Amino acid sequence: MRIVLCFAWPAEAKPWLERVNCKLRFQVKHVRYYQGADYDILIAGMGPYHLPAAIGWIQGLIPEDKIWWNIGIAGGKENQLHQWFYISSVTNETGADFFYPEISILPNMPLGMLQTSAQPVSKTVLAAADNLADMEGFAFCMAAQLFASTSRIQLLKWVSDNGVENFDKHSWQKKYADSIDEPLQLIQAHHEKIASMVVATKPDIDVYLQPLLDVLRPTFSQQVMIKDALYFARQYHGNDYIQKKIAAIPQDLKQKKEKNVWLLQLLNELRNV
Amino acid sequence: MFSGLVYIEEDILTHPGTLQILSKLANPQVVPIKHYKDVFNQAGSDWRLQKAAQKIILASRRSHFYYQGSDITPAFGFKHFYYNTLALNCVYDCDYCYLQGMFSSAHLVLFVNNDDFMEQTKVLLQQLQEPVYLALSYDTDLLAIEHWYPYCKEWIAFASEQTNLTIEIRTKSINIKALQPIKPADNIILAWTLSPQEVINLHEPKTPSAQSRIAAIKKAVEQGWRVRICFDPILHIPNAEMAYMKLVDELASQIQLTSIDSFSLGVFRMNQDFLKRMQHQRKDSALLFHVFEKTDDTVSYAKDIKKKLIDVVTNRITHHEKRAHIVIL
Numbered sequence: 001m002r003i004v005l006c007f008a009w010p011a012e013a014k015p016w017l018e019r020v021n022c023k024l025r026f027q028v029k030h031v032r033y034y035q036g037a038d039y040d041i042l043i044a045g046m047g048p049y050h051l052p053a054a055i056g057w058i059q060g061l062i063p064e065d066k067i068w069w070n071i072g073i074a075g076g077k078e079n080q081l082h083q084w085f086y087i088s089s090v091t092n093e094t095g096a097d098f099f100y101p102e103i104s105i106l107p108n109m110p111l112g113m114l115q116t117s118a119q120p121v122s123k124t125v126l127a128a129a130d131n132l133a134d135m136e137g138f139a140f141c142m143a144a145q146l147f148a149s150t151s152r153i154q155l156l157k158w159v160s161d162n163g164v165e166n167f168d169k170h171s172w173q174k175k176y177a178d179s180i181d182e183p184l185q186l187i188q189a190h191h192e193k194i195a196s197m198v199v200a201t202k203p204d205i206d207v208y209l210q211p212l213l214d215v216l217r218p219t220f221s222q223q224v225m226i227k228d229a230l231y232f233a234r235q236y237h238g239n240d241y242i243q244k245k246i247a248a249i250p251q252d253l254k255q256k257k258e259k260n261v262w263l264l265q266l267l268n269e270l271r272n273v
Numbered sequence: 274m275f276s277g278l279v280y281i282e283e284d285i286l287t288h289p290g291t292l293q294i295l296s297k298l299a300n301p302q303v304v305p306i307k308h309y310k311d312v313f314n315q316a317g318s319d320w321r322l323q324k325a326a327q328k329i330i331l332a333s334r335r336s337h338f339y340y341q342g343s344d345i346t347p348a349f350g351f352k353h354f355y356y357n358t359l360a361l362n363c364v365y366d367c368d369y370c371y372l373q374g375m376f377s378s379a380h381l382v383l384f385v386n387n388d389d390f391m392e393q394t395k396v397l398l399q400q401l402q403e404p405v406y407l408a409l410s411y412d413t414d415l416l417a418i419e420h421w422y423p424y425c426k427e428w429i430a431f432a433s434e435q436t437n438l439t440i441e442i443r444t445k446s447i448n449i450k451a452l453q454p455i456k457p458a459d460n461i462i463l464a465w466t467l468s469p470q471e472v473i474n475l476h477e478p479k480t481p482s483a484q485s486r487i488a489a490i491k492k493a494v495e496q497g498w499r500v501r502i503c504f505d506p507i508l509h510i511p512n513a514e515m516a517y518m519k520l521v522d523e524l525a526s527q528i529q530l531t532s533i534d535s536f537s538l539g540v541f542r543m544n545q546d547f548l549k550r551m552q553h554q555r556k557d558s559a560l561l562f563h564v565f566e567k568t569d570d571t572v573s574y575a576k577d578i579k580k581k582l583i584d585v586v587t588n589r590i591t592h593h594e595k596r597a598h599i600v601i602l
Contacts, residue, residue: 088278088304100304100312102319103278104326111278111302149319194322201321201555228552228562235475235559236511271564273509 001198002066003191004058006042006051008136012072013043015177019184026061033058039187040066048118051136052143059147067152067194068144069187073160073176074114074134075126081162082175084183085112085132087155092138093117099141102151105189109182114138114157126163151194156183205230208242212266215249216259226263229270236273245269280306280330280380290385290422291331297421298329306330313361313378320554323379324366329421334358334384338393339407349535349600351406351439355397359384359424360413365445368476368558369506372412374547381413383422391431398437408441417446426455433458443503447481447489449496457497462534464501465490467524469516472508476560483520487527494532505539505602507582508560509574514585521589530594539602540582542573 005020007013022036031054034041044054055068079085086107090099093116103111113131116138126133137155144153158179160172208230212218218226233242245266253259279301285291286305295301306312309332339357348354361382362372373379384390398405409415415424425442429452432440443464452463467490468476470483481489493500502524507517524530541560545567552561565572573579583601590597 088302089306098307098311100280100306100315102322102326103328104322106277111304113304145317149317149322150315151319151322193325197319197322197325201557203557205556231556232559232562235557273511273513273563 001191001195002040002062002064003038003187004040004042004066004068005187006044006055006068006070006140008044008046008051008072010043011173012176013041014173015180016071017041018177019180026058028057031057033061047135048116048139051140055140055143055147065152066148067154067191068140068148070137070140070155071183072134072136072157073172074132074137074157075121075129075161075163076112076132076157076159077126077129077163079110079112079132079159079162081159081165082172082179083159084109084179085157085159086110086186087112087114087132087137087157089113090137090141090155091115091131097138099138099145099153100150101141101154102149104151105186105193108186108189112157114155121161123163126161132157132159154187154190156186158183203231203234205234208246211246212249215251215253216263216266218259218263222263225267229267233270237270242270278302278304278328280304280309280312280328282306282309282332285331285333285385288331288333288385290387294329294331294383294385294421308332309382313376313380313382315378318378320373320377320379327362327364328380330380330382332382332384333386334389338390339397342408349406349441349537351404353401353403353405354408355405356408356411357390357394358412359387359390359409359415360418362412363414364417365414365480366478367480368478368555368560369508369541369543371543371547373554374544374550375412381418383418385422387422387424387427391428394431394438395435398435402437404437404439406439406441408443410441410443414444414446415442416444416448416451419446419448419451423451425452429455429458429461432461435460441501445477445480445486447485449489449492452493452498453496457499459499462499462501463493464503464537465493466503466505467520468504468508469520471512471516472510475510476508476558483523487524490524490533491528494528499534500532501535501537502533503537503539504586505537506541507538507586508541509563509578509582510560513582517582517586518589521586521593525593530590530597533597535598535600536590537600537602538583538586540574540579542571545570545572548572 020036020039022034025035026033030045032043042054044050086109088103088111114137115131115133121133141153158176249262281303283305309330312330339355342354342356409428419425432438439460441462441464445466467486566575
């Protein structure tokens with residue numbers, strides 16, 4: 001399961017690129033996709049239109065399951081400057097539509113609510129806003145939701161501007177870069193939680209299935225029946241029982257009729273209570 | 274349960290019920306929401322992951338304060354059988370629970386406007402002018418969450434003042450202490466789902482042991498409550514006959530079976546669409562991959578298995594107490 005860290009702005013991605021080891025794999029105009037052993041990085045451009053387009057493009061190129069993270073800076077009148085926030089709710093400019101990322105671990109940072117607008121957040125807008133404000137979060141969620149469950153769509157925002165102190169275009173980058181250990185730990189903990197749930201709810205039966213495919217050459221619907229029987233037998237009869245039943249099947253079955261007889265017998269034995 | 278995050282509808286942020294529940298949670302972090310369905314019905318939720326980090330959603334019910342029971346649910350001889358939904362989802366995590374197939378979210382919704390439910394029930398009683406059986410805890414386990422909000426206490430007090438209303442509180446909880454100061458009444462039935470320890474170990478994670486459930490039942494009976502014992506669902510696990518016989522023997526050794534109001538027996542059965550959803554979500558539970566037979570929209574065990582399981586439990590109960598009132602579903 002890939003972890004894709006999605007950024008709008010190259011400056012937001014820079015310290016992450018320096019930290020996680022990944023290499024440029026695809027590029028179209030300013031949109032770049034870097035791939036690494038543990039993390040991939042997507043830089044899409046600012047505003048609400050680039051990230052959704054880039055997510056669709058990448059999902060088309062690499063269709064496997066992913067955990068999508070939108071990471072970047074945000075304004076926040078009520079939020080502490082230079083602090084990371086784990087986003088618990090995202091809304092659009094009108095405040096009428098919402099997305100709630102699934103928070104499944106105890107975060108090592110405060111939770112924050114995010115409002116996304118299509119325009120850069122002015123001091124006036126920020127002064128009136130109760131939530132964190134950015135330009136990509138909501139559109140990111142809507143796009144990622146096409147390809148992932150709510151537990152695999154996550155957002156982290158670092159408050160660069162509170163509308164009171166002047167936004168320093170130069171000094172924020174060092175402070176931001178120095179702070180990425182905290183979000184990295186959270187991303188890793190989240191990944192471990194998701195991975196453990198996948199293991200718990202989808203037991204690996206391939207080890208039993210493969211030899212059966214070779215010997216019995218089952219049809220697609222027969223394969224479904226075998227899988228269901230294996231899920232059943234795994235909990236009620238255990239590995240040794242299953243292996244013994246599979247080992248009893250002759251390896252040199254030629255006739256289709258013969259294979260079906262053995263298949264039926266196996267299904268009965270696996271499903272036996 | 275991850276109690277850190279609580280979603281609360283904006284309109285009820287300061288509702289007394291909300292404040293009461295928040296006061297029972299350790300360091301709650303509130304996320305205001307417009308409507309509980311914005312979170313609860315959000316597309317693409319991961320049921321199993323949500324269950325592993327279940328959150329509370331506090332909401333206010335605006336309509337549908339009760340529902341008529343479905344054909345699968347038992348009416349216990351009442352012409353008017355209803356159930357309500359004071360909460361959605363459960364703190365337990367039973368493999369066979371139909372809520373996994375019915376709701377898209379595993380989060381626990383608690384409706385804090387309990388008074389409105391009771392007012393609407395009064396209206397129903399006035400309209401019908403006939404005995405009504407109301408199950409309080411079908412889509413949840415209220416007694417298990419009584420420490421957060423006293424739903425059971427408030428409904429028992431309400432029901433005690435009503436003629437024509439019988440309420441059933443079904444549970445696996447052993448939180449009988451929560452009911453101790455309350456006087457039992459004839460129109461209140463505490464119904465315990467009882468399963469062999471083998472079933473609990475395999476398919477009822479997070480629930481109290483068979484021994485402790487029997488101890489809670491014993492206390493309830495001693496205090497004078499009407500108690501129903503539900504062997505439902507009876508599951509076709511390996512050595513099921515022996516497991517269920519042992520369970521009934523254990524029950525009979527602790528409690529006079531004549532003191533039990535009734536026994537309700539039913540084997541595993543489920544709406545086929547719910548089962549399909551559950552099979553898709555989780556491959557870790559054998560009971561979902563049993564060979565089932567379909568009747569209309571409901572799947573269950575084959576007739577001979579059903580009969581065998583029901584006979585084993587029925588015969589064991591009558592072996593101990595011939596006069597036991599047994600309802601087979």
